[in-house]
Amino acid sequence: MHITLRQLEVFAEVLKSGSTTQASQMLSLSQSAVSAALSDLEGQLGVQLFDRVGKRLVVNEHGRLLYPRVVGLLEQAAEVEQLFKEDNGAIRVFASSTIGNYILPEMIAHYRRDFPTLPLEMSVGNSQDVINAVADFRVDIGLIEGPSHMTELVTEPWLEDELVVFAPPSAPFLQQPITLEILAEQPWILREKGSGTREIVDYLLLSHLPQFQLCMELGNSEAIKHAVRHGLGISCLSRRVIEEQLEAGSLVEVPVPLPRLVRTLYRIHHRQKHISNALQRFLKYCDE
Structure with a gap:
């Protein structure tokens, strides 16, 4: 079974509007595309979701059973989409002890002032612990008190x-x-x-x-x-x-x-680590 979010979106819109014509206008799709998506969904489920009454589609018991679950799935999909639109991913930072205990708290306080709800995970250890965690992709960024000699890590002077x-x-x-x-x-x-x-x-x-x-x-x-x-x-x-x-x-x-x-204090990340917009935003606070 390969039910798509588009098929579920079409089903929900047809139920609300009562016709494929109005649903196609709301979804900016052709009427034939809406009819095909609804037909594919019913085919995969093995049931009809609407009773055809003339040119109208009236939801039946199967459609009424499905609808609340479809609404929940579409809401969750919208939440996932919004997460990445706003770059709200959790940032994982590992700092050596001097940095983590005496430098980062003020920086994080400034970051939290502007972004009080964004997830941020911070760990503190010695520099070798930080290097190992970055190399293993267990954290996104590392802040250490000496240079890293691992070739797979990018080491940048920081402070x-x-x-x-x-x-x-x-x-x-x-x-x-x-x-x-x-x-x-x-x-x-x-x-x-x-x-x-x-x-x-x-x-x-x-x-x-x-x-x-x-x-x-x-x-x-x-x-x-x-x-x-x-x-x-x-x-x-x-x-x-x-x-x-x-x-x-x-x-x-x-x-x-x-x-x-x-x-010199250094900032390190893995060469193959993607620096997301959320991570770039946090690093600006570190640089300031």
């Missing part, structure tokens, strides 16, 4: 982010000029392997130290901030992450005898 070394204000080593040797002697509390922050800190900072003492690895920036505040070591995170603590004085920035530690 610049400054990293700062920080310590508790009572740390004794702060009373002397800071050298790379002094930094190397401190106990370091770092993000876990696979984190975009860790990859960049290793490259921009730790590679310049003669050696360094890894005291602890933590998978959460909030945990690192508290560990440093309680005197367990020093660390290096995005300025956005510790901005409030620096202003309050519970943490202090450590001057580093190196060029500014600036990294």
Whole structure:
């Protein structure tokens, strides 16, 4: 059986108007096309839906049984059509932890202000989790703290982010000029392997130290901030992450005898991913 929406639409219009002539005018079809669609529908169902009374078509018991279901199907089809006319598809975003916790909330708030009901799914993990999810088409777009090296992904520079070394204000080593040797002697509390922050800190900072003492690895920036505040070591995170603590004085920035530690944040998607209008609209808010 191959019943079409057009056949159901013709049936509903003939029932409402009582003739194929008026139905053809309402549907902008020829009368012969309307008659053929109605005849095909009745043939597939194996029943007549109208009693032929002269030139009039009067709905019978079969037509009355079918009509409510046809109305429901046509309404659902219209809803599906409207979904895509308005680009209301659910957007799935996966961000690494610094971006997801400290950058995206403000962007999403602006997006929600203009589009309060549109579906948006956001996940937060480390950069490697994001890369894997984008590569597997489990999400539409990824936002990460370091470049992706997967050839099947498109990696685009997105934002610049400054990293700062920080310590508790009572740390004794702060009373002397800071050298790379002094930094190397401190106990370091770092993000876990696979984190975009860790990859960049290793490259921009730790590679310049003669050696360094890894005291602890933590998978959460909030945990690192508290560990440093309680005197367990020093660390290096995005300025956005510790901005409030620096202003309050519970943490202090450590001057580093190196060029500014600036990294690029990246936006990634699969090369074969179709960038829909809905997704383009969301990305504009990210760019702003």
